[in-house]
Amino acid sequence: MELDLSGINIRISDDMHTWEEVNLLYNSALKQITTKIEILNEEFQEVHRYNPIEHVKARVKSPESIVKKLKRNGYESTIENMVRYINDIAGIRIICSFTSDIYRIAEMISNQKDIQVLLVKDYIMNPKNSGYRSYHMIISLPVYLSDRIVYVKVEIQIRTVAMDFWASLEHKINDKYEAEVPEHIKRELLECAEMVSDLDAKMMSLNEEIKDAGDE
Numbered sequence: 001m002e003l004d005l006s007g008i009n010i011r012i013s014d015d016m017h018t019w020e021e022v023n024l025l026y027n028s029a030l031k032q033i034t035t036k037i038e039i040l041n042e043e044f045q046e047v048h049r050y051n052p053i054e055h056v057k058a059r060v061k062s063p064e065s066i067v068k069k070l071k072r073n074g075y076e077s078t079i080e081n082m083v084r085y086i087n088d089i090a091g092i093r094i095i096c097s098f099t100s101d102i103y104r105i106a107e108m109i110s111n112q113k114d115i116q117v118l119l120v121k122d123y124i125m126n127p128k129n130s131g132y133r134s135y136h137m138i139i140s141l142p143v144y145l146s147d148r149i150v151y152v153k154v155e156i157q158i159r160t161v162a163m164d165f166w167a168s169l170e171h172k173i174n175d176k177y178e179a180e181v182p183e184h185i186k187r188e189l190l191e192c193a194e195m196v197s198d199l200d201a202k203m204m205s206l207n208e209e210i211k212d213a214g215d216e
Ligand code: GTP
Pocket: 088, 121, 128, 130, 132, 136, 157, 166, 167, 168, 170, 171
């Protein structure tokens, strides 16, 4: 499911004029979402004695990759186009242990009043042809400046350790061969993706079982 987000973001792009401003705003948005996620994780640890999140990585996309992506999509390199069409200028990746954690985290994020979920892509329910699995959200959240509020988009990717392991290797292979990944490697990657999915399912049910045993 793809939505056209361009309308929603007009107000956003009107508020950013220079790369310095863009960088400041997206960095601020990342700091906020990182803190929100830390708080959720600590609260969860307090209440349930359990850490749903293994680790978190956040990055602002480099100007070079932003320009490359704009060009790839047929847009001129302007600040307005960046802000309007590139959804992953600010990106955060949340790695957790179990598939059930992914949906729990996604729900906790969506429920926050100041966060607006613009787009969800569930590549766990609907894996990509490559075998890629992950849960993606594009959200927008307010950044408070001295004289105005700017709504900034952040791409959130949530995946298990096993899905992350697979995605890193696949990414490395794609980089190495560029567009020409040999068929047998693609096939084996797809097989690995199925194994990852089976592993995640087994680990989750084992975890449920020991949790039930602990509750008795
Ligand atoms: P991009 O132009 O790559 O950002 O894709 P998109 O705008 O169609 O969005 P999508 O949700 O499909 O992908 C966003 C991000 O998810 C990518 O930038 C990658 O970080 C990651 N991703 C998506 N598909 C794959 C895949 O097949 N393999 C790997 N390793 N990562 C993927």
